[in-house]
Amino acid sequence: MKQNLFSLTSIFLGCLLHLPPAFAQNRQPLDTQQQKQTAGDDFYQYAIDKKLSLGLPNGQNPNTYLQQGLQSDYAYIETIVKKSSQNKALNNNIAKQKLQEFYLSAKSGISSYELARKIFQQDMQHLKGINNYADLMSACVYLHKNNIAKPLFSLAITKHNLSRGLYVPTLSTEENNLAYSPVQFLQANEKSAMFHVAQDITALFKLAGHASSESLAYSQTVLKIMQQLARLENPSATAEKLSLKDWQAHSPQLPWPELVSDLLGKPVDDIWLINTAYFFKLESLLNQFPLADWKVYLEYAILRNSFLNQLHQEDVASLQTKKLKKSDALHITAFYGKDLIKQTYLNDFYIDKVDVMLRNLKIAFEQQITTLEWMSAPSKKIAIHKIKTVPFSILYPFSIKKYQDLNLHSKDIYENITALRAYNFQEKLNSFHKPSEYPAPNDIANGYFDGQEIKIFGGLLQAPYFYPHADDAINYGTLGAIIAHEMTHMLDPMRKSEPTFYNQTDQDAFAHKAKELIDQYSNYYVIDSIRLDGAITLSENIADLGGLSMAYKAFKLTKQGQGNRKIDGFTADQRVFLAWAKVWKDSYIPESAASYKPDPHPPGTARINGPVVNIDAWYEAFQVKQADNMYKPQDKRIKMW
Incomplete structure (x- = not known):
């Protein structure tokens, strides 16, 4: 079952998780102060306090580093660009090859500030031909198409409830030129707050070479325009489709x-707008200010997004932290x-790792299927074929970009900047009108088998499910087990949604093992006298046991797994x-038995403790003994995969 939901912590494997409640084993409540902190007594309680290093620089939050930290990770850039261009791996990686070409052109001897000023001056040339408001727009x-700035409006290629699953071009109000968000800006009425805004804008104009008095005057012009733009904002506005003919009728002065x-590179008849009222009033707003003021505002927009401003901000920060500056080429x-x-x-950290993981999981499944006692030889042949294909x-x-069409010049940094800006904008347009049943990849942490393929969404490639810098053990215990979970669903003889290829003998043998798993999970208590229903959670329990078992076997194929x-x-x-426990350690505990609702996914504590008691490797890893609370005799451990 697919869920188009947006929480990384509450959505998992096709069904809503509801951050499930803790369970008590053998009618004993889970009291963290009373439980013994050994793996064999209660693995959940043992695992939740254990700290695992995840390979992140300086203990950074993994998702913050993933989304925001790359552009300033100079050490990573240096690692790439210092590799020989003759390196085979480099030649097979187009993006890495292009990055090195770009870096080499940046090593032309020009300083960061010199280049920044020249690029800014080049960008300003495009304002000289503005003679009327149509020219202004x-x-x-032009500024938008070349990724220079996004004044007055912003373009996104996205889909809406009414766009029939298509990614469509959508215009909204400008996204990054206000010093405050629109609401904050209108609330910043105190003189001290407005003074700091004006001070920042004045500094930008001085950075561009304007005299102090002129910079101050320009900042006041920008503030007046920003106030008017803020008044037209509507945070609750939704997207609606508008014909360009109707838009033209509302704004006859603007073509x-x-x-x-x-903007889109081809003729269109209509466009999606967020906050249509803003665009209808834009022509009137333009007429409220002289054209010269709008040129000042566009200059400010260019400055705020410029390399010149970035260098200025870094200089201010370096003065405060006394950090050494990086090289010009790296900047x-x-x-x-x-x-x-x-x-x-x-x-480096996703495609290669995930590809190797998938290959190892398929090998592990194939090897294990050949040893299964409950599965007949004809069924094994079919199961292995399904895993392979x-x-x-x-x-x-x-989003994965190929970069084959990006033409760079090894010695001309200015042409390379222009080419890269234009290429990135064109890549945005490439998704125009492409149908997709997938939500945006960062929106959900989800994966499922739809009967034909296994789909893993981008949310699962972030913490706590995947850590790009971590060792293999961590990622096989998290993402590897999740993918193997879905592979197990695909082969489950009891999954009614899939046509079975097993004969009756296979199904009966598997059903016997499933009954044992139902009994195991039905012996767990959610809260008070409420038992977990092992029959309701059976499909997920089977997949958890198979997923973790097969992920461990796949991990043993890695270099770390063999050491x-x-x-x-x-x-x-x-x-x-x-790592498996790390995914499920945060569990919601219901306030009362009445507040608990059965769910096909078991509580997180059951997902941690339930599978491991049936996996021999867990006993060996933590030296679990017969005297430990969770110990199961070897002949009682349920072997399904």
Whole structure:
């Protein structure tokens, strides 16, 4: 079952998780102060306090680092660009190759400030031809198309409830030129607050070479325009489709059909707008200020998004922290090559890792299927074929760009900046009118088998399900077990939604094992006298047991899995199981039995403790003994996969 929901912590594997409640084993309440802190007594209680290093620089939040930190990760850029261009891996990675070409052109000897000023001056040339308000809007289109700035409006390629699953071009109010959000700006009436805004804007104009008095006057002009723009904002506005003919009738002075077609690179008859009232009033707003004031405002928009401003902000920060400045070439590459950096990062830490993981999971399944006693030889042949051939759809946190069409010049940094800006905008347009049943990849943490392929969404490629810098043990215990969970669903003889290929003998043998699993989970208590219903959660319990078992076997195919080096004081095998617990440790405990509602997914504590008691490797990893509370005799451990 697919859920188009948006919480990374509450959505999982096709059904809503509801952050499930803790369970008590053998009618004993889970009191963290009373439980013994050993793995064999209660693995959930043992695992929740264990700290695992995740390979993140300086203990950074994993999702913050993923989404925001790449452009300033100079060490990572240096690692890439210092590799020889003759390196085979580099030649096979187009994004990395282009990034190195860009970096080499940035090593032309020009200083960061010299280049920043020249780029700013080049960008300002496009304001000289503005003679009327139509020219002004054409300049806004140019700035947007070349990723220079986004004044007065912003373009996104997205889908809406009424767009029939299509990604469509959508215009909204400008997204990044206000010093405050619109509401905050209108509330910033105190003189001290407005003084600081004006001070920041004045500093930007002085940075561009304007005299102090002129910069101050320009800042007041910008503030007046910003106030009027803020008054037209409507945070609750929704998207609606508008014909360009109707828009033109509302704004006869502005050639909207030509402007929109220029922006999108092809003629169109209609456009989606968020806050239509703003766009209908824009022509009137333009007429409230002289054209010269609007040129000042566009200059401010260029400045706020410029490399010049970035360098200024870094200089201010370095004076405060006394950090050493990075090289000019690294500065230039980090600012203009953000998307290239993301793509090389994606290849280095996502695609390669996930591809290897998928390959190892398929090998592990194939090897294990051949040993299963309950499955007949004909069924094994079919199951192995399904594992080998099932397609995977992986939506990564960043859109994958190929960059084959990006032409860079090894010695001309200015042409390269222009080419890269235009390429990135065109990549945005490439998704125009492409149908998709997928939500945006960063929106959900979800995965499911739809009967034909296994789909993994981008939310699962972020913490707490995947850590790009972590060791393999962590990622096989999290994402690896999640993917294997879905692979297990695909092969489950008892999954009624899928046509079975098993004979009756296979199904009866598997049903016997399933009955044992139902009994195990039905012996867990959610709260008070409320038992967990092992029959309701059976499908997920089977997939959890199979997923974690197969992820562990796949992990043993890795270099780390074949070694015995400890990290954080834990062996590699221990880290696999601790990582699994890390995903499920945050469990909602209902306030009363009356507030608990049965769910096909078991409580998080059951997902941690339930599978491991049936996995021999867990006993060996933590030296679980017969005297421990969770110990199961080996002949009682349920072996389904």
